[in-house]
Structures are given as C-alpha cells and as structure tokens.
Amino acid sequence: MSEGQAGHANFVLPLLRPGMRVLAVGCVPRRGRGDGRLVASLGTATHPLHVVGLDTNVDGLRAARRASELAAVSTTDFAASRASELAVRSESFDVVYAHAVLDRVPEPAVVLAEFARVLTPGGLLALSTPDWGRTRVKPRTANVDAALRGWSMLRRREGGDPAAGRHVEDWVRQAGFRDIRSRARFHGGADYRQLARTIESELGEALRGSGESMDPQLASAARSAWMWVRGGQGEVSQCWVETVAVR
Incomplete structure (x- = not known):
C-alpha cells in the first residue's frame, strides 16, 4: 500500500549514532510475510548499531530474520x-521507532507509556503515523x-x-515526551488497485466473520471496493505524520 517501510524510516536515519540500540516496533508489513528491509535499513545506517525488530506476526518475523541473515546484517x-x-527491559534502548502502530491500537496512551519505559533518559522516540483522512486518491470516484x-x-x-496522524503530537505530549517535532509528508507511488484490493x-474478512448479522454498510462498502479494483489504474499519495520527541 506504500513505497515500503524502509522508505518511511528515512527521517530516522540522520538521528542514529554509532553505538545506539534501536527498537523497531511493528517491523513487519501488515500484509505479506515481510522482507526485513526496515530493520536492515536501520541496522546498516551507521556502525556499530544494534537493532531489535518486534512484531506480533511470527511468520513475518521468521521471514524477516532469514532475509536479514542473507543480507549479512549481523x-x-x-x-x-x-x-x-x-518484551524488553526498561531503559534499554536509545531510539524507539514505530511505523503504522498507533493507528491500529485501541489505547495509544498505553503504547506510548511502554515506549517511554524502554527508552533511556534523553532517548529518542520516532513515529510514522498515517492520516487516512488526508490521503490523495486519483481518480476519486463514488466507489x-x-x-x-x-x-x-x-x-x-x-x-x-x-486518522491517528492528526492526533499523534498531542498523544506524545500527554505521554510526557518533550522537544516534539512533527510534520506531515505525502508518500506517493502506492499501487492504486492494490490499495483497493487490500x-x-x-472488508470481506469482516463480513465473513459477522455471520448472519451482516452489516449493510460494510457490505455496500465491500461492493464499492470490488468495483474500485476493476475500475482501472490511478494514483495514491498517502499522508504520514513523522514525529520525533525526547523522553
């Protein structure tokens, strides 16, 4: 759905220094098995640098580990x-980076408190958070x-x-972080029809899981997505809010 997680981490790379320990949370793409490029790009940004990738997708983590080994990123x-x-000790990382995490969790404050817990005093928080309300899709048809x-x-x-991206700066401030810098960046190159397929x-998975109590709004939206997939090519430019703060 985008140019890839590794490209989204570009704003983090200038922050890294030799000897840092970096935690990459949500390091496997939502769909697919993952290719390890996010963690590899961080791991090779400077030397020496130790990067730990965390995710709940066990199969994706396995594939990312193999890819990292093949790329000889030790x-x-x-x-x-x-x-x-x-699942890490308190105050054990100098940088926490999270891509597309806060928009998927029911309690962002809990997650941000965990990020603060594992960061060293003065450690850096770096977040890449989508705001789908500002995503540019062309052509933007009724479907x-x-x-x-x-x-x-x-x-x-x-x-x-x-729309978590528009709230993330407030969430980070409320979590006790300081020196907050935030900006919106539009990432182009996403596949128009692949977004529709996703x-x-x-929507289809949700409808299948609903059984007899099928939601008519979701069913209508799924039909519109079906028409979108078959409606030809287009362009997508997704809005991501990049946030950096100090613990």
Missing part, C-alpha cells in the same frame, strides 16, 4: 511482542469514497483510528 535481532506490552468510508468505519470498530479483502 547487528539485528527479532522477537515477537505486542506494542502494549514490550472509492464509499470503500474508504466503510473501511475507516471498520478500523474504528476494531479499536483503531485511521480494502476489499479486509
């Missing part, structure tokens, strides 16, 4: 862990609008916030 490790309960509305409704019902798939 300064990376991977482990399964929820963002709300990080596209209906599919996006239904998908956003589904995400909210599941406890996430597809939305169609997620």
